[in-house]
Amino acid sequence: MSFxxxxxxxxxxxxxxxxxxxxMAEELRFHVDREAxxxxxxxxxxxxxxxxxxxxxxxxxxxxxxxxxxxxxxxLEDLASDIRYALRGLRRNPGFTLTAVLVLGxxxxxxxxxxxxxxxxxxARLPYPDPDRLVMVAEKNSxxxxxxISTADATxxxxxxxxxEAWGEVSRTEAALSGQGSPEHVMVGRASAGFFKAVAxxxxxxxxxxxxxxxxEAPAVLLVSHALAxxxxxxxxxxxxxxxxxxxxxxxVVGVLPAxxxxxxxxxxxxxxxxxxxxxxxxxxxxxxxxxxxKPGVTVEMAAADLAAISARILxxxxxxxxSLAKLTPMPLRxxxxxxxxxxxxxxxxxxxxxxxxxxxxxxxxxxxxxSAREPEVAVRVMLGAGKGRIARLLVTENxxxxxxxxxxxxxxASFAIKLAVSQLPNLPRIQNAALDWRAVSFALVAAxxxxxxxxxxxxxxxxxxxxxxxxxxxxxxxxxxxxxxxxLVTAEFALALPLLVVAGLLLNSFVRLSRVDxxxxxxxxxxxxxxxxxxxxxxxxxxxxxxxxxxxxxAGLPGVAAAGLASDLPPDSPGTNNFNxxxxxxxxxxxxxxxxxxxxxAGYFExxxxxxxxxxxxxxxxxxxxxxxxxxxxxAKYFPNEQAVGRQLISGGCYDCxxxxxxxxxxxxxxxGLAESEDAVYDQFNPNRDRTLHLVARSSAGATAALRGLRExxxxxxxxxxxxxxxxxxxxxxxxxxxxxxxxxxGGFAAVGTALAALGVFGLMSYVVRxxxxxxGVRLALGASPVSMxxxxxxxxxxxxxxxxAIGLGVTLVLAHRLQTLLFAVSPTDPRTIxxxxxxxxxxxxxxxxxxxxxxxxxxxxxxxxxx
Amino acid sequence: xPPESSELLQGTLELLVLKALSLTPMHGWGIGHRIDQLSKDxxxxxxxxxxxxxQRMLRRGWIKSEWRTTExxxxxxxxxxxxxxxxxxxxxxxxxxxxxxxxxxILRVRSxxxxx
Numbered sequence: 001m002s003f004x005x006x007x008x009x010x011x012x013x014x015x016x017x018x019x020x021x022x023x024m025a026e027e028l029r030f031h032v033d034r035e036a037x038x039x040x041x042x043x044x045x046x047x048x049x050x051x052x053x054x055x056x057x058x059x060x061x062x063x064x065x066x067x068x069x070x071x072x073x074x075x076l077e078d079l080a081s082d083i084r085y086a087l088r089g090l091r092r093n094p095g096f097t098l099t100a101v102l103v104l105g106x107x108x109x110x111x112x113x114x115x116x117x118x119x120x121x122x123x124a125r126l127p128y129p130d131p132d133r134l135v136m137v138a139e140k141n142s143x144x145x146x147x148x149i150s151t152a153d154a155t156x157x158x159x160x161x162x163x164x165e166a167w168g169e170v171s172r173t174e175a176a177l178s179g180q181g182s183p184e185h186v187m188v189g190r191a192s193a194g195f196f197k198a199v200a201x202x203x204x205x206x207x208x209x210x211x212x213x214x215x216x217e218a219p220a221v222l223l224v225s226h227a228l229a230x231x232x233x234x235x236x237x238x239x240x241x242x243x244x245x246x247x248x249x250x251x252x253v254v255g256v257l258p259a260x261x262x263x264x265x266x267x268x269x270x271x272x273x274x275x276x277x278x279x280x281x282x283x284x285x286x287x288x289x290x291x292x293x294x295k296p297g298v299t300v301e302m303a304a305a306d307l308a309a310i311s312a313r314i315l316x317x318x319x320x321x322x323x324s325l326a327k328l329t330p331m332p333l334r335x336x337x338x339x340x341x342x343x344x345x346x347x348x349x350x351x352x353x354x355x356x357x358x359x360x361x362x363x364x365x366x367x368x369x370x371x372s373a374r375e376p377e378v379a380v381r382v383m384l385g386a387g388k389g390r391i392a393r394l395l396v397t398e399n400x401x402x403x404x405x406x407x408x409x410x411x412x413x414a415s416f417a418i419k420l421a422v423s424q425l426p427n428l429p430r431i432q433n434a435a436l437d438w439r440a441v442s443f444a445l446v447a448a449x450x451x452x453x454x455x456x457x458x459x460x461x462x463x464x465x466x467x468x469x470x471x472x473x474x475x476x477x478x479x480x481x482x483x484x485x486x487x488x489l490v491t492a493e494f495a496l497a498l499p500l501l502v503v504a505g506l507l508l509n510s511f512v513r514l515s516r517v518d519x520x521x522x523x524x525x526x527x528x529x530x531x532x533x534x535x536x537x538x539x540x541x542x543x544x545x546x547x548x549x550x551x552x553x554x555x556a557g558l559p560g561v562a563a564a565g566l567a568s569d570l571p572p573d574s575p576g577t578n579n580f581n582x583x584x585x586x587x588x589x590x591x592x593x594x595x596x597x598x599x600x601x602x603a604g605y606f607e608x609x610x611x612x613x614x615x616x617x618x619x620x621x622x623x624x625x626x627x628x629x630x631x632x633x634x635x636x637a638k639y640f641p642n643e644q645a646v647g648r649q650l651i652s653g654g655c656y657d658c659x660x661x662x663x664x665x666x667x668x669x670x671x672x673x674g675l676a677e678s679e680d681a682v683y684d685q686f687n688p689n690r691d692r693t694l695h696l697v698a699r700s701s702a703g704a705t706a707a708l709r710g711l712r713e714x715x716x717x718x719x720x721x722x723x724x725x726x727x728x729x730x731x732x733x734x735x736x737x738x739x740x741x742x743x744x745x746x747x748g749g750f751a752a753v754g755t756a757l758a759a760l761g762v763f764g765l766m767s768y769v770v771r772x773x774x775x776x777x778g779v780r781l782a783l784g785a786s787p788v789s790m791x792x793x794x795x796x797x798x799x800x801x802x803x804x805x806x807a808i809g810l811g812v813t814l815v816l817a818h819r820l821q822t823l824l825f826a827v828s829p830t831d832p833r834t835i836x837x838x839x840x841x842x843x844x845x846x847x848x849x850x851x852x853x854x855x856x857x858x859x860x861x862x863x864x865x866x867x868x869x
Numbered sequence: 870x871p872p873e874s875s876e877l878l879q880g881t882l883e884l885l886v887l888k889a890l891s892l893t894p895m896h897g898w899g900i901g902h903r904i905d906q907l908s909k910d911x912x913x914x915x916x917x918x919x920x921x922x923x924q925r926m927l928r929r930g931w932i933k934s935e936w937r938t939t940e941x942x943x944x945x946x947x948x949x950x951x952x953x954x955x956x957x958x959x960x961x962x963x964x965x966x967x968x969x970x971x972x973x974x975i976l977r978v979r980s981x982x983x984x985x
Contacts, residue, residue: 005930006930023936031901033943066918
């Protein structure tokens with residue numbers, strides 16, 4: 001009640017101020033009139049009565065003020081007048097206002113954009129109920145060697161695990177889908193019913209895959225993404241019950257996932273079918289991921305112990321797998337999805353924070369200059385009775401208005417930057433969710449308010465440091481203390497700019513080295529189409545082999561094609577691997593077998609890519625009985641150092657009962673795994689039992705578009721219903737550089753802005769020093785000092801800040817540099833040449849920024865400067 | 870400075886205003902006049918100090934104001950006691966009585982000790 005009446009009275013006071021003032025005046029006038037009338041009634045003369053009445057009342061204006069105070073709106077009214085005053089001041093000084101808003105807006109905008117991206121990539125909750133209880137399970141025998149689980153593993157976990165409330169398996173394959181319209185290649189997740197229970201994302205229509213779908217004779221069913229239903233099934237509302245052909249097998253659509261859901265448990269797929277787990281016949285092959293939802297209260301460590309016990313129990317059951325170090329290992333889903341992205345985004349965040357700090361420092365110096373220019377005005381105000389508190393409040397209000405405007409400009413900038421980042425950095429997980437939402441807006445608001453407070457610190461401190469009133473208005477602007485603060489700020493700018501430059505320099509260096517890596521062959525003119533043969537029309541190895549051989553032969557005969565071949569994977573992103581054991585150098589019992597990249601190819605593949613045979617021989621038509629492989633030079637050097645690799649034998653894929661595999665040749669190194677990766681490789685002949693999906697590769701002089709058209713038409717002529725994926729190898733290599741290129745460009749941009757801001761800072765300070773010491777310099781020049789010495793004086797003073805600041809920045813960089821290690825290729829994070837180079841660049845910028853005011857100092861006309869006094 | 874005075878005086882002034890208004894709605898001058906009459910001119914307060922006090926009491930919801938016409942046909946602002954104001958008057962009166970009884974008690978003890 002009392003709160004309500006209080007609020008009402010205050011609001012009335014705020015909005016009906018004019019009426020209240022009129023009423024108050026009327027009320028007080030009535031009082032005095034009434035008192036005078038009373039006194040006249042008691043016998044006083046009219047004049048005297050009025051005088052006495054006023055006297056009895058007390059100071060009318062004072063009481064009016066007291067009543068106004070009692071209305072409780074004083075702080076708000078003061079604020080309103082402060083804001084009006086500040087706006088007037090900012091409008092009067094558009095150069096200052098615009099510079100400050102732009103510089104800080106840039107800082108806030110960049111920080112807000114990076115924050116939004118960071119939020120959606122790293123911080124946002126995974127889109128599952130209780131996401132922290134989701135773990136992925138894989139085989140692991142060293143911190144870096146992690147691979148899939150096998151049917152035997154899954155069967156054992158299903159029977160023995162005690163940690164999960166739900167457990168399932170998932171495997172992703174590419175499949176040819178024909179619904180309506182032309183056939184297309186889509187990613188299909190094959191997953192067990194337990195997987196859907198674990199991720200706990202209910203379909204928006206229909207049902208998920210259930211246990212009954214896993215039975216061997218159960219009809220094939222499909223759960224589709226909303227996007228696929230819209231694209232190929234005539235809309236999500238009528239997708240249920242439709243038939244879809246997947247690799248030649250008819251599936252019935254039983255469910256549609258919610259719109260926007262493009263992945264489950266970190267597996268990106270357009271459609272989901274039931275995983276039918278056969279009974280295991282050996283420990284391998286390893287082809288699935290496990291997905292578990294921990295029971296409440298069970299930690300990842302407890303699950304790890306549970307799974308390790310299972311690994312130990314099943315090891316003796318199978319003879320084909322003897323790696324006692326290999327353990328089924330649970331990994332938080334969050335870690336698997338975000339992976340390295342937090343480091344990249346973290347670096348990005350750190351860099352952008354430096355830019356923001358630089359922007360704030362810069363605006364702080366601008367504000368300080370403005371404050372010292374206004375000291376005479378402030379002195380007059382203090383003299384007229386304004387409290388220091390009130391003046392400080394005025395300063396802070398003005399700065400916060402300034403930084404809020406910068407925040408608004410920053411938001412505008414951020415909205416563009418976020419859109420740009422989403423389109424340019426598609427490889428960051430979850431970046432699609434980044435948007436200018438309420439979080440971004442509050443972030444920008446907080447950043448703006450904090451900046452406002454930070455830039456106010458030094459002028460307010462200078463204010464409270466001032467003793468009383470300085471009547472000497474001309475001297476008032478030359479506070480020693482103000483200059484000390486500005487020097488410190490300029491030094492800080494260099495300390496902030498140097499780490500930015502070092503990071504940008506290192507990334508650039510790393511990028512240049514990466515782009516100069518020799519891929520091992522010349523990708524110019526090499527094109528490929530990826531073809532999948534559906535099991536329906538290509539039921540056995542005879543049909544498959546027949547298709548591939550005809551395709552390869554016909555391709556080699558196309559006009560412009562110099563050579564053609566087949567390959568299971570193409571550089572620079574070939575993921576296939578296999579484990580093996582050398583017959584001559586077997587791993588000790590119970591140890592992990594080595595794992596190597598492993599590809600199925602035809603002999604023509606090496607010819608098409610131009611990979612030289614260095615030793616031994618190539619596959620021949622006779623190699624159909626005993627398995628043979630060709631290895632890369634790097635592989636041979638790693639496993640047979642100082643020995644002949646050709647003629648040696650190995651056991652492939654842990655199959656000790658299978659015939660031994662012989663090494664028949666050594667070929668040149670190729671960057672199969674990416675430019676930064678190792679060149680180990682084993683090539684075997686493509687296997688019609690295994691390789692249903694292959695790339696048909698051709699080296700052609702016809703140009704990429706024409707060559708691809710030729711390949712496409714050729715495959716269509718063999719079988720018009722096969723879906724095709726196309727690649728141009730030169731473009732693939734270029735794409736693999738796209739991400740590092742963009743990271744480098746963005747960091748380079750930050751560093752350039754940082755350098756410019758630092759240079760601007762020292763330029764501003766030295767210009768100010770020259771203006772301030774105009775008279776002194778004039779006197780010196782008049783007394784015979786050389787103009788050059790004056791320039792030198794100014795430059796040496798400015799460079800002192802730049803050098804000290806850079807040294808501090810260098811120290812900070814050296815402490816933090818090791819965090820960059822994983823983001824760099826072939827460059828040490830403390831590479832002395834890079835650091836020296838960027839430091840030199842920064843100091844050069846500082847030198848130029850000092851030289852301009854220095855030259856002005858040399859040109860001060862001696863006589864005029866003296867006369868001006 | 871206006872004679873804002875001590876907490877005690879301010880509180881007392883408000884108590885007196887509440888008491889004055891408990892009989893009938895009055896304008897500011899009337900309230901001051903009534904207090905003078907009732908206290909037989911004991912309190913020498915400037916008449917102006919009444920108005921900030923009235924403004925504070927408005928905000929607390931103890932009184933409300935209305936513009937009415939006086940017996941001499943002039944517009945004046947009248948103050949009326951509200952229900953919370955009446956409660957406040959009761960509480961403050963009781964508190965005041967307790968305090969004054971206690972203080973009187975103490976003063977009497979003092980003089981008794983002085984005799985011995």
